[in-house]
Amino acid sequence: MKRLFVFYLLIFTALLSACDFGEDSASNDGEKVINLSIATDPPALHPLLSTDTTSQILVQNAFEGLTRIDKDGEVTNALAEDIQESEDKKTYTYTIRDANWSNGDKVTAQDFEYAWKWALNPENGADSAYLLYYIEGAQDYNTGEGNEEDVGIKALDDKTLEVTLNNPTPYFNELVSNTIYTPLNHKYVEENPDWHKNIGTEEYVVNGPFEVSEFKSSDKIVLKKRDDYWDKDNVDLDVANINIIDSAATALKEFDSGNLDYLGSSYNTIDLNALDRFKEEDKLDVQDQVATYMLVFNTEEDIINNKNIRKALTIAIDREGLIENVTKGEETPATGLVPQTVKGFEGPTGYFESNDLDEAREALDKGIEELGLNGPEDIKISLSYNTSEAHAAIMQYIQQGWKDNLGIDATLDNNEWQVYLQKLSEGDFQAGRLGWTGDVNDPEYFLNIYKNLGGNNQTRWHNEEYASLLDQSATETDPDKRLELNKEAHKVFVNDYPIAPIYHYTQLSVKQDRVKEMPADIFGKAQLKYVKLEDE
DSSP states (O other): OOEEEOOOOOOSOOOGGGOOOOOOSBOTTSOBEEEEEESSOOSOOSTTTOOBHHHHHHHHHHOOOSEEEOTTSOEEESSEEEEEEOTTSOEEEEEEOSOBOTTSOBOOHHHHHHHHHHHHOGGGOOGGGGGGTTBTTHHHHHTTSSOGGGSSEEEEETTEEEEEBSSOOTTHHHHTTSGGGOOOOHHHHHHOTTGGGOTTSTTSOOOSSEEEEEEETTTEEEEEEOTTOTTGGGOOOOEEEEEEOOOHHHHHHHHHTTSOSEEETTSSOOOGGGHHHHHHTTOOEEEEEEEEEEEEEOTTSTTTTOHHHHHHHHHTOOHHHHIIIIIOSOOEEOSSSSOTTSTTOOSOOOSSOTTOHHHHHHHHHHHHHHHTOSSGGGOEEEEEEESOHHHHHHHHHHHHHHHHHHOOEEEEEEEOHHHHHHHHHHTOOSEEEEEEEOSSSSHHHHHGGGTSSBTTBTTOOOOHHHHHHHHHHHHOOOHHHHHHHHHHHHHHHHTTOSEEEEEEEEEEEEEOTTEEEOOOOTTSOOOGGGOEEOOO
16 A cells, blocks of 8 residues: 555553553463554554554554565565466456465455455545556546456465556556555355454454554553464564553653663654754664655645645645654655655656745735735645654644744644544645655655555545556656656645645664664564564
8 A cells, every 4th residue: 555654653641550561571381572652542453444543553463464574575476376477468367375264264255355455445444455556447446436246356266366557657566565455254254244343352363463452542552472483493583562652742751761671663763852952862763664644735726726826835834844853754845746755756856945934925925816815825725644743743843833933823633543544535624734654665656555546545635647647657658758757746736835845754773783684674664573672
């Protein structure tokens, strides 16, 4: 998927005495245990409905698809024992390896066919279903213009899955590592439709390296290594205690006390106030990430529906000052949606200059005239974000910049994460912060988010030229020509300002010495399957 990228730290409300940090890294019975933290309950416990990084932590460790991105960021076979590609590169045949669900059932090709078609069924509301549109008939079925029977997903037998694409897609095997391509135990799910609501019990049936042995809302999640996982011999970790700590300051204290083993991607992020200290102590690890932090504009809202107003708000942001004085994570200032870590998109876009106040004020004057306003004092903007110390600091910096440089008053609107997601989904906002991270190092993964209305396109923006360019790139087999079409589409998108790109993420992390390996790939996933702890 991509998936919805959440870089959040929630304001201090938890008391230290309320935190239960489980066991030490090595318990008395020799188990290898790691103590981690996240900031809130996972909003989505169904693997095909998860779009945010908190839910993805659970899904990526408890479920597994045909492929997986390994610790080096390379695609590797997971439940696909073998993959065959047709000469025209439009048909993939996957042989399913011998693997079990946690209830003892065998994983079958029918589990994949059922799950992918379930995600496409418009009645089920899977926001990331558009990531399946590469498959023949998938978009028509998901948009109500086609039938399930015409979708190019077929289980030929228990061990063979055939997938037919609309066009050759060179990164398809990388794409199927996304959680929207997760299988479901189709027989069990049909008999137990509320299975995903019973997390922490045997009824929450999974097929990945870990099972959820305990779940206490607002307290902790415990993951335990599955004895019947097909690749268990390559999983070093036995138990992960994931404590729910809604304050970066509290999480930092617990790390400093040795009660937490790790802070960073994909778990609770580092308190901004501690970054300089960790840098001085040479403990801070900084890695590039295929991800963008941005403001999304609701283009159906009054004032915000004016392109020149959006342009003024976008280019007036001092990205370099924000990074130097607030985030301090060596991020790259963003002037486009697609991260500069994506091949072909290296370097600044050149579409606009950050903090170009002359250009911003000129656009603002045009917007005021077009809207028939008296001046910037007539513009009132609500700047929304999910509750977080880091997001609050970023939004306050942007708010002050708009006031000082444009004369625009913005009010801050923060909400708890699940409430915030609901407001974005319902269009109850003007400008709101989001982060997007890729599961595929390809520009179309980001560009396709805004190709159609609905799904994860919270901007309500649609442009026929943009969609046409992406349609052309989908059928273009020449890599250079395809890249140029992507760049043209990107330029159309950025120059209409449905978003204000802020920066491209870096991954910041610190770990205790006993954690020998906690690799986070370029997509920001620190998968527990690849964790290595010191022998004690």
